[in-house]
Amino acid sequence: MAEPVPARALEPVRLYGRIARMWIRASLAYPVSFWTMTIGAFFTTALDFVGVWILFGTIDGLGGFGLQEVALLYGASGIGIGVADLLIGSVEQVGQHVRTGSLDVMLVRPVPLLVQVCADRFQLRRLGRIAQASAVLAYGFGAVDWSPARLLVAIGMVLTASVVFFCLFVTFASVQFWTADSSEFANAFTYGGNVLTQYPLTVFPGELVKMLTFVLPVAFVNWYPCLYLLGRDDPFGLPAWLQVAGPLPALLLCGVAALVWRAGVRHYESTGS
Amino acid sequence: MSLWLAIARRAFRRYSTYRAATLSGIFTNCVFGVIYSYVYLAVWAAAPGAGGYSSQDAVTYVWLGQALIMTVALWGGGTTEELAERIRTGDVVIDLYRPVGLIGWYLAGDLGRAAYHLLTRGLVPLLVGALLFDISAPDGPVTAVAVLLSVALAVVVSFTMRFLVAALAFWLLDATGPRLLAVVLATFLSGMAVPLVIFPDGLREVALVLPWASFLQTPADIWLGERTGWSTLGGLGLQVFWAGALLALCAVVLTRATRKVVVQGG
Amino acid sequence: MSIIEARDLERTFAVRRRAGRLRRERSTVHAVRDLSFSIEAGEMVGYIGPNGAGKSTTIKMLTGILVPTAGHLRVAGLDPSARRTELARRIGVVFGQRTTLWWDLPLRDSFELLQRIYRVPPATYRRNLDRYVELLALGDLLDTPVRQLSLGQRMRGDITAALLHDPDILYLDEPTIGLDVVSKGRLREFLRALNDERGTTLLLTTHDLQDIEALCSRVMVVDHGTLVFDGPLAGLRSGGGARRTLVVDLVDEAPPIDVPGASTDRVEGPRQWLSFPADASAAPVVAAVAAAYDVADLSLQEPAIEDVIRELYAGG
Structure with missing residues (x-):
């Protein structure tokens, strides 16, 4: 087995792609159902933004931000959770795998457990949400006075947002290794983090914003990069470098997610339930 | 009557066994x-009095919404979920030959479930909300009773809608699409996404008379004192109307479905 | 070297029990203790015991899903839990009650996916697939989604799935549960052929002792987490408190026969049932009976394996 190292490192990704493609093929076997669900997902999330729009029917600005600026925040957060949900949203099912015993089946296969759990039941229709968020983000981009640096930060923002939500999904799904039927607990952080970052953080108390910066760093999903894109000073007087620091907490979160996941698997291996 | 109570009690007990799920759900509702x-x-700081609500009303409305999500099964779930599964597997035939009506059987169970969810995932978030924020309480025992009545009717109306969606399984192999649509409509038109009272003119008037307003807007308005006296009775009357009309529709659908099952054997 | 080697294997679980309204007591339960055995490559071993005796705990440790609390364990030369993914390529596992196949995918897609997962070379994959599809008569079912298969069809699919990567060891957990007699027979025949031709080591847990009689030359019986018997099937019969039965048809009715070394269990007209320890020779008993009575006919009944195991459990 004298394989070059990069090929081996990419093996899990390739396998992920293989499993995902198989699920896509299976779902496309029922095209009517597939398209209704995809379009349905688009409109579900579209109505969600209509809610924000209705709020703005009664007010001109929320926490000092206009509708288009809120759209910027909303779109970035939405793409982040959308991409994470598309790629690894299935990790939420880990408690179910524990309960039904399918986790054991995955454990006796020569592929990392995380790859198998994430690729299981890959649902292409989750693209609907990403499409909606992209449309909202495109509208929000109208509020930005573009420069090369801002373009770079915008790209970094979308990547950071995806990685942060990716980590939140994995970290809090791991809790189900300890209590299998607590999947809703994770929603508070994943979907909660999404809803929270749809609004300007100026509507929240400063203490909470500090917590969202230094403890559970969801503020980096969109808040800080958007301040940069809009050329605004930090309303809470926090340092300006935070606005471009996003990748750092994202990397840290990756480490945390990996550790918690491993601890979860260890726990499972030492209790078998 | 005692039979319905027994069914409801059994559902109550069954749901109370999922303790970890209940706790994590309460936590999530609070977040x-x-x-x-x-x-x-x-929002209300920027637009005081929007929709006739004060800031306190608005925050109270938020916590009432969190308290009622599970109670009225806004996002689906409840005994209708089992019904859909039993239609899919064909076990529903057994339900059809029970001496008690199928709709009553599942409705009683769903009311038992709702009672459990009201006491846990309804009451606890409300208490947490009252600790953290300045929220209002109903202004007297009569209002409180009216709220409870309104919530009970909300569960019945929600049940009928979920029943109709579940019954689609008699005709459709895959009812995921309609189910998703039902959840979207319920979220938006119940006032869960945004209170119906601040909907734009025109849309608001329509939304307020649709059955989904029963889920959250009507009980919330009674709680907040936005509805009093005749207005309360009017709101409850509309809920009773929808409950009755939709139950009748459920019965018609069930008759059709039964004929289909009996004639075609599934 | 043995392909499976377990020495003083132990697995405990912490159990929390309610004691009173709020207090909870922690106690330790031994799922498996002092478990030692070794299995040579090519053996077919039956692993039996009552529910909760420690069978599935053992299998989970052997596959690396569960870490032993103490003891030494090597499977194919590897420490299973530390090198689980590596071991996964060497073993095949069939969980009788749950499928390893993908519920919504056609059988063929499941197999293809497993080819990628196990990185089976295309030529090997094609050869194995053709072979098992033919032997297990799966040809017409390849395009059927797994959820539409019958229990027996699914089991055949699961066994094919477990064998595509040519494992050295095959674990089968209740492989014949819920199958009809014909399917059971076919499956046993297939497993025997597999062992014959490829030398695959087989370890199977089962409730159906006919599986063991048909397949296994060696049986391990586990109860309360420890091995109570490990040896050939014949030895299981003679060990324990099991007894053989001698059925005697006399010419005339008579009072209960009284001969040394045997006791009379039942009298029905001229027919009497005598029992004696299974490990004792039948000859002295037969001789004594023939010398004292007018015998029309004699027949000997081996103890049923179920009874043997019941005896073992009762004694253990």
């Missing part, structure tokens, strides 16, 4: 309650 409270406080 969302906190988030929306701050958002609504900011």
